[in-house]
Amino acid sequence: MSVTDGAGPAPAPAEQAIGVPADGMSHHGTAAVSTSGLTKRFRSGQLAVDGIDLHVPTGAVYGFLGPNGSGKTTTIRMLLGLLRPTAGSADLLGRTMPAAAGEVLPRIGALVEGPAFHPYLSGWDNLMRLDAADRTAPAATAKDRVLAALDRVGLTAAAAKRYRHYSLGMRQRLGIAAALLRPRELLVLDEPTNGLDPQGTREVRTLLAELASGGTTVVLSTHLLSEVEQVCTHVGVMHRGRLVAQDSLGALRRQGAARAIVTTTARHEAASVLTRLGMTEVLVSADGAGALLGDQDPAALVAALVHAGVPVTGFGTTGTDLEELFVHLTGEGFDVSG
Amino acid sequence: MSAVELEPTAEAGPARTARAAGAFGRLFRSELWLIFGRRRNWVGGLILASVPVLIAVVIKTSGAGEGDSFVFGQITDNGLFVALAALTVELPFFLPIAVSAIAGDAVAGEANLGTLRYLLVTPVDRARLLAVKLGGIAVFTFAAVAVVAGVGALIGLALFGAGDFVTLSGSSLGFWAGLARLALVCCYLTICLVALGAIGLFVSTMTEQPIAAGITVLVVTVVSQILDQLSQLAAIHRFLPTHYWLDYAAVLRDPVNLGDLGPGVASAAAYTAVFAAAAWARFSTADVSS
Numbered sequence: 001m002s003v004t005d006g007a008g009p010a011p012a013p014a015e016q017a018i019g020v021p022a023d024g025m026s027h028h029g030t031a032a033v034s035t036s037g038l039t040k041r042f043r044s045g046q047l048a049v050d051g052i053d054l055h056v057p058t059g060a061v062y063g064f065l066g067p068n069g070s071g072k073t074t075t076i077r078m079l080l081g082l083l084r085p086t087a088g089s090a091d092l093l094g095r096t097m098p099a100a101a102g103e104v105l106p107r108i109g110a111l112v113e114g115p116a117f118h119p120y121l122s123g124w125d126n127l128m129r130l131d132a133a134d135r136t137a138p139a140a141t142a143k144d145r146v147l148a149a150l151d152r153v154g155l156t157a158a159a160a161k162r163y164r165h166y167s168l169g170m171r172q173r174l175g176i177a178a179a180l181l182r183p184r185e186l187l188v189l190d191e192p193t194n195g196l197d198p199q200g201t202r203e204v205r206t207l208l209a210e211l212a213s214g215g216t217t218v219v220l221s222t223h224l225l226s227e228v229e230q231v232c233t234h235v236g237v238m239h240r241g242r243l244v245a246q247d248s249l250g251a252l253r254r255q256g257a258a259r260a261i262v263t264t265t266a267r268h269e270a271a272s273v274l275t276r277l278g279m280t281e282v283l284v285s286a287d288g289a290g291a292l293l294g295d296q297d298p299a300a301l302v303a304a305l306v307h308a309g310v311p312v313t314g315f316g317t318t319g320t321d322l323e324e325l326f327v328h329l330t331g332e333g334f335d336v337s338g
Numbered sequence: 339m340s341a342v343e344l345e346p347t348a349e350a351g352p353a354r355t356a357r358a359a360g361a362f363g364r365l366f367r368s369e370l371w372l373i374f375g376r377r378r379n380w381v382g383g384l385i386l387a388s389v390p391v392l393i394a395v396v397i398k399t400s401g402a403g404e405g406d407s408f409v410f411g412q413i414t415d416n417g418l419f420v421a422l423a424a425l426t427v428e429l430p431f432f433l434p435i436a437v438s439a440i441a442g443d444a445v446a447g448e449a450n451l452g453t454l455r456y457l458l459v460t461p462v463d464r465a466r467l468l469a470v471k472l473g474g475i476a477v478f479t480f481a482a483v484a485v486v487a488g489v490g491a492l493i494g495l496a497l498f499g500a501g502d503f504v505t506l507s508g509s510s511l512g513f514w515a516g517l518a519r520l521a522l523v524c525c526y527l528t529i530c531l532v533a534l535g536a537i538g539l540f541v542s543t544m545t546e547q548p549i550a551a552g553i554t555v556l557v558v559t560v561v562s563q564i565l566d567q568l569s570q571l572a573a574i575h576r577f578l579p580t581h582y583w584l585d586y587a588a589v590l591r592d593p594v595n596l597g598d599l600g601p602g603v604a605s606a607a608a609y610t611a612v613f614a615a616a617a618w619a620r621f622s623t624a625d626v627s628s
């Protein structure tokens with residue numbers, strides 16, 4: 001799926017047009033998360049999520065982006081069965097939610113809209129309570145799990161402290177520890193690095209990369225585009241409740257306003273080659289020529305230039321900047337959409 | 339960093355049932371620990387326990403008063419009556435406050451903290467969560483009644499000794515028979531108050547404000563007691579949740595006719611069932627956006 005027009009309805013990918021059979025198994029064996037026409041209209045009348053078709057391939061690290069109020073958390077709540085969709089359906093790990101919640105959710109770790117724990121219990125006691133709530137978790141090994149989870153997020157030293165005395169970043173770490181209590185096939189993390197110090201942010205990034213390399217699928221909602229560039233393989237962009245873009249990170253970058261920049265003395269020859277190849281916004285500059293890259297393969301482009309006798313002394317692409325693409329997709333406006 | 343072992347999750351047959359029961363037990367224990375580990379609830383317990391102490395000390399220092407009710411009049415003869423007197427005066431308001439606070443907190447408290455969403459995605463089945471919460475309310479209710487009765491009995495026996503346990507019918511009972519009657523009163527009042535807890539559980543699923551939920555239940559209790567006083571409304575009295583509460587006096591007759599407690603138990607059971615079902619109807623499909 002490519003960048004779709006934010007104004008019109010997003011065309012449903014062909015494979016999602018199929019209904020869900022009675023056994024609750026979906027047809028998308030390779031999708032960890034797949035939704036079809038997922039919609040939420042709150043009782044206030046607000047259309048927070050408007051018919052989105054998410055597709056998160058198994059093993060992907062999926063960056064779920066969008067301005068404040070664009071519907072990311074609402075979508076995540078529907079995926080996890082906390083909110084009932086007004087319309088549409090959601091499959092997690094190949095099973096339909098919320099019907100299969102009991103079977104599917106133990107295999108999923110989640111952080112939804114920040115951490116939440118009992119303030120007068122310690123971090124340790126809070127995790128023990130969540131572990132006790134999981135009926136698939138054997139009681140005998142509870143302490144080992146809690147110990148390992150606290151260790152993973154660097155909270156061992158603060159385990160006995162009351163949660164109310166935790167700092168913002170410590171709370172966030174405890175939330176991540178809760179998501180990692182069991183081995184998970186899918187992690188759904190809503191702004192996991194919010195409030196973390198640089199070490200914590202880097203640690204979470206390393207942790208995610210590690211989990212992903214171990215086969216865990218990750219859905220990561222975040223506003224930190226540098227984080228996305230570093231860890232994500234796929235990206236979905238929300239805007240006013242709609243999914244306005246969804247693709248692999250590489251493909252999305254290519255769709256951005258990326259430009260090919262040729263450094264050469266034969267500036268005008270280079271420009272005419274670019275024009276001949278069907279490229280747009282061709283400009284001649286002081287030391288060469290440039291054009292919008294579009295879906296041109298840079299390697300083939302250089303070959304074509306050389307073949308046409310243009311002495312290429314340098315070649316590069318710019319505009320792979322995710323931030324520019326994000327602003328392009330979701331508008332310059334700073335105000336949230338009510 | 340330590341690796342976490344993959345554990346098998348799929349089981350079948352009896353093993354699975356056994357583990358399900360065990361899992362309920364674990365969450366239930368955690369719930370009790372949450373209730374009884376909370377300082378606020380200890381303070382509440384202390385207030386409940388102070389009433390029998392107050393009664394016993396006042397009567398010890400100034401003697402039995404003129405025109406005391408039956409229960410109060412017996413205190414100087416048998417210390418167990420301190421427990422009964424304390425239960426009598428705490429029943430209209432103090433005990434309902436304790437039960438309302440806990441019941442109102444059940445779901446609304448977790449919603450307010452945001453911990454509800456993490457319990458639900460663990461996942462805890464919504465019916466299981468309500469069952470655990472109602473169970474916690476019931477255990478707390480019994481504990482609250484038992485604290486009042488226990489502290490009352492201890493200080494009463496210490497200050498007044500265990501003389502004749504005179505029944506409403508005028509006969510005398512031995513110490514152990516008297517103690518058994520007291521235990522029976524405790525059980526009956528627990529059943530009555532758990533019905534109030536079930537109303538609280540339902541209200542608790544309607545809001546994210548635990549205090550508001552608790553106050554609502556308290557208002558229901560007080561209004562019910564006021565309506566019960568208006569003879570013009572005699573036709574609806576038997577449907578009021580507090581109407582049968584004072585029937586525990588039947589236990590103090592000799593011989594005791596347990597049938598006299600029947601209407602109260604039936605009313606409490608009906609209230610508990612109806613409001614537990616209403617809580618389920620409301621909560622099973624509710625949007626959790628806290």
Ligand SMILES: Nc1ncnc2c1ncn2[C@@H]1O[C@H](COP(=O)(O)OP(=O)(O)OP(=O)(O)O)[C@@H](O)[C@H]1O
Nearest residue numbers: 042044046048067068069070071072073074338627
């Ligand atoms: N319970 C609710 N009732 C009514 N409207 C709601 C509710 N929850 C969210 N909304 C609205 O839905 C829209 C989407 O909210 P959501 O929390 O999903 O945004 P988000 O993309 O997660 O934003 P952020 O980046 O700020 O976290 C917002 O306009 C919000 O006001």
Ligand SMILES: [Mg+2]
Nearest residue numbers: 072073113190
């Ligand atoms: Mg959000």
